[in-house]
Amino acid sequence: DNARPEDAPLWCAIYDSLGVEGILNVASTTNQNVDVDIEGDLPTTCESDFLLAVTNMNDSNIKDSNAGFGKKSIDLGAFGESVYSTYINNGYRTFSGTSAASPQVSGAIALLYSLSCNNLASLSKINPPEAAKEAKRILINSVKPNESLKNITVSNGALNLIQALLY
Secondary structure, three states: OOOOHHHOHHHHHHHHHHHOOOOOEEEEOOOOOOEHHHHOOOOOOOOOOOEEEEEEEOOOOOEOOOOOEOOOOOOEEEEOOOEEEEEOOOEEEEEOOHHHHHHHHHHHHHHHHHOOOHHHHHHHHHOHHHHHHHHHHHHHHOOEEOHHHOOOOOOOEEOOHHHHHHO
16 A cells, blocks of 8 residues: 555566566555555556556445545456455355455456457467457456546446456
């Protein structure tokens, strides 16, 4: 929280290094209601074509009041309230926050790559970095517009998996 890319240039550079190999990373923003473009946040303010930054949407389909935002740095919102997850001793529990929202986006990326769509599959074999950028473009361009994210995120919307799959 409150750190800037110039504070950690090697950390930010890793996303481009991984991107050259075709890896698209997903990062959750801070669990504070702050504009990370002003206040800072790592890694979500790192500028990389191979990083998707996510904020948290609550069960009322609005940005959670304890989630960061940034018109330049935060790409989209995703559901992250009371997410069911595994827990110790073969158990389950719920957890909330931006760290619960970003796995939704990671799963969407995996699903895009798993489709029997020749375009993305072929591109990932001949040009992995471009395939990663295309997956990011698909997710950002297929969001569901959301008033609570308007003018405070890059996409102005929330993850819309069905639209991403149809894109």
